[in-house]
Every structure is written in C-alpha cells, then in structure tokens.
Amino acid sequence: MIYLLxxxxxxxxxxxxxxxxxxxxxxxxxSVWTRISLACAIFIPFLRLRTxxxxxxxxxxxxxxxxxxxxYGFYYHSFxxxxxxxxxxxxxxxxxxxxxxxxxxxxxxxxxxxxxxxxAILGAVAIxxxxxxxxxxxxxFIVQAANLCFASGQVGYKKLIETHSGINQHQIFxxxxxxxxxxxxxxxxxxxxxxxxxSTSTQWGILIYLGLIASGLGYFAWNKGxxxxxxxxxxxxNNLLIPAGIIVNVLIWNRDADIGRLAIGGLIxxxxxxxxxxxxxxxxx
Numbered sequence: 001m002i003y004l005l006x007x008x009x010x011x012x013x014x015x016x017x018x019x020x021x022x023x024x025x026x027x028x029x030x031s032v033w034t035r036i037s038l039a040c041a042i043f044i045p046f047l048r049l050r051t052x053x054x055x056x057x058x059x060x061x062x063x064x065x066x067x068x069x070x071x072y073g074f075y076y077h078s079f080x081x082x083x084x085x086x087x088x089x090x091x092x093x094x095x096x097x098x099x100x101x102x103x104x105x106x107x108x109x110x111x112x113x114x115x116x117x118x119x120a121i122l123g124a125v126a127i128x129x130x131x132x133x134x135x136x137x138x139x140x141f142i143v144q145a146a147n148l149c150f151a152s153g154q155v156g157y158k159k160l161i162e163t164h165s166g167i168n169q170h171q172i173f174x175x176x177x178x179x180x181x182x183x184x185x186x187x188x189x190x191x192x193x194x195x196x197x198x199s200t201s202t203q204w205g206i207l208i209y210l211g212l213i214a215s216g217l218g219y220f221a222w223n224k225g226x227x228x229x230x231x232x233x234x235x236x237x238n239n240l241l242i243p244a245g246i247i248v249n250v251l252i253w254n255r256d257a258d259i260g261r262l263a264i265g266g267l268i269x270x271x272x273x274x275x276x277x278x279x280x281x282x283x284x285x
Contacts, residue, residue, distance in 0.1 A: 003225025004237040007218050012244035014214045015084050016253055017206050023079035026203055027196040031210075032072040033184040038211025039219065040181050043174040051171050059160055060172060061179030067153020068176070068219060069183030074146035081139030084253075088245045090143035095120045095235030097151035102231045105159060112279045116232040119272035120239040154226050154234060161227045169227075173220050236272045243269065 022031055078087050095117040103109050157176075161169065198204045226234050243265060 001225065001229055001233060001237070003221045003228065004234070005240075007222040007225065008237065008240050008244050010214055010218050010221075011241055012248045014210060015088055015245040016249045017210065018076065019079050019084035019087070019249075020253055021203060021206050023076070025196070026198050026207075027193040028076035028080070029073070029184070029188040029192040030194070030197060031207060032069075032076055033181075033188040033192075034207045035072070035211040035215045036068060036177060036180045036184045038208065039216035040174065040177040042212060042216040043170070043177055043220070045174075046170050047174040048168075048171040051167060052175065056160075056164065056172065057175050059156075060175035061182070063153050063156045063160065064176035064179030064181075065183045066149050067157070068180035068215070069187075071146045071149035071153070072180075072184070073187055074142050074149065078139050078142040078146065081142065082136075084249050085246055086136075086139065087143060088242045088249075090140050091147055091242060092121045092239060093144060094147040094151050094238040097148055098155060098235040098238060099231055101152055101155045102158075105155065112232055115279070116272050116275060117235040119275060120236045120269050122268055122272075151238075154223065154238075155231075157223045158226045158231075158234070169224050170220065173223075176219070176223070177216075236269065239269050239272075 018031075075087075078090075082090070096114075099114050099117040103114075161167070198207060225237075229237075
C-alpha cells in the first residue's frame with residue numbers, strides 16, 4: 001500500500017497546479033500531450049522487447065489509452081467548468097466504479113469490497129462545498145467520464161499483471177504510455193488550440209513536473225501498487241485523494257473549505273479502509 005500512499009501525496013498537488021495555473025490559460029490537449037510525452041521519455045528506455053509479446057503489448061497500450069489518454073482529456077476539460085474542490089468532490093464515484101468493474105469481470109458480487117467503496121464514497125460526500133457554478137451538470141458528467149476511464153484502467157492493469165506474474169513491470173510500462181501518447185497526439189491534432197500554448201516559465205515548469213513526476217513516476221507507482229492490494233483497498237485509496245488534494249489546495253492557495261466536514265470525511269474514509277481489512281480477515285478465519 002506504500003505505493004498508493006506515495007502517489008496520493010504526489011497527486012494531491014496536481015489538482016491545484018492544474019486548476020490554478022493551467023486551466024483556461026493553456027490548451028488542455030497540449031497539456032495532456034506534453035505530460036504523456038515526458039512520461040514516455042522516462043519509461044521507453046526501460047522497455048525490454050524480449051519480455052513482451054503482441055498480445056501483452058496491445059493490452060498495455062489499450063489500458064494506457066483509456067486510463068491515461070482518454071481520462072486526461074476529460075479531466076483537464078472539467079477544470080473549465082468546475083473549481084478544484086468541485087473536481088475533487090465529483091471523483092467520489094471512482095471507487096464504486098472500481099469495485100463494480102472488478103465484480104463484472106469476475107462475474108460475482110463481493111459485498112465486502114462494495115461496502116468499503118460505499119463507505120469511502122460517504123466519506124467523500126461529507127466534504128461539501130457551496131457556490132457550485134452554472135457548469136455543475138456539464139462538469140459533473142465530464143468528471144464521471146474521467147472516473148470511468150481511470151477505474152477501468154486500474155482494474156484492467158491489475159487483472160493483466162495477475163496473468164503475467166513475475167514480470168518486471170518497469171520493463172513493460174513504456175507500452176502503457178505509448179498507448180496514451182497515441183490518443184493524446186490524435187486529439188491534439190484534431191482539437192488542440194495552438195494559440196494557447198504555455199507563455200510563462202511557471203506554466204512550462206508545472207507541465208514538466210506533472211509530466212515527469214506526477215504522470216511518469218505517479219502512474220507507474222499507482223498501477224504497481226494496485227497489483228499489490230485487494231480491490232477494496234484500491235477503491236478506498238482512490239478517495240483518499242480527495243481530502244489530500246483539498247488540504248493542499250486550502251493550505252497553499254487559501255481556498256475556502258469547511259475544515260470540520262473535511263475532517264469528518266477523512267475519518268469516514270479511514271474507517272472504510274479499516275472495515276475492509278477487518279472483514280477480509282474475519283472471512284479467512
């Protein structure tokens with residue numbers, strides 16, 4: 001779980017960096033393409049073709065295309081309609097998507113995982129914000145599309161690695177970013193606005209950080225972590241991003257937030273993690 005916790009702390013800053021410095025200023029598709037290109041540059045040198053076959057390569061590329069390429073497209077555009085806290089709040093459905101997609105693949109219903117995800121959603125919903133703008137409905141559905149992409153990628157990668165145990169993940173992860181890069185490149189060509197490129201060193205610096213660290217190291221650590229925990233913990237960890245991101249936003253950028261509800265929501269999410277562990281241990285006895 002250390003990989004997931006590390007990435008949670010890493011990504012907690014990404015929401016505010018995008019919402020404060022890039023949204024509305026830099027073309028979203030260019031931001032997506034830049035981040036993915038830099039992430040590719042990190043992992044392509046590690047590719048070991050002898051560990052890959054066509055089926056594995058294509059599967060990884062499809063996962064990357066959905067979890068990162070398509071997700072980023074929705075995610076960046078959501079900031080055009082919503083504030084940083086609103087984007088964070090609307091990600092509460094991700095853990096439920098994770099558990100339901102996993103159960104759909106396994107053709108079963110796991111009440112423990114579902115309960116954990118539901119508690120996590122309850123905790124996130126406890127963190128509310130007033131003054132939702134006119135883009136509420138549009139923004140909400142855009143975020144849900146991003147959530148579905150992110151959840152399906154996590155579940156897909158976890159299942160894929162389970163069938164390739166013993167493989168060195170850093171030697172194949174370049175295919176994940178190649179898939180995302182192809183999607184981002186096509187979308188940039190079709191929809192990008194080249195008149196809205198980064199115009200300051202701050203914007204370029206943020207894109208470099210987001211590409212190399214948040215995307216490159218972050219997605220590898222998150223997906224590797226997903227293969228080391230059960231689906232219940234994975235679902236709960238998705239919602240820990242919400243209080244973490246809001247805390248960073250409040251402390252650094254002085255956004256208004258209800259600290260009391262933030263604390264209550266965080267406690268409920270922590271309870272969800274404990275319940276998941278307790279019920280699974282009880283079931284094994």
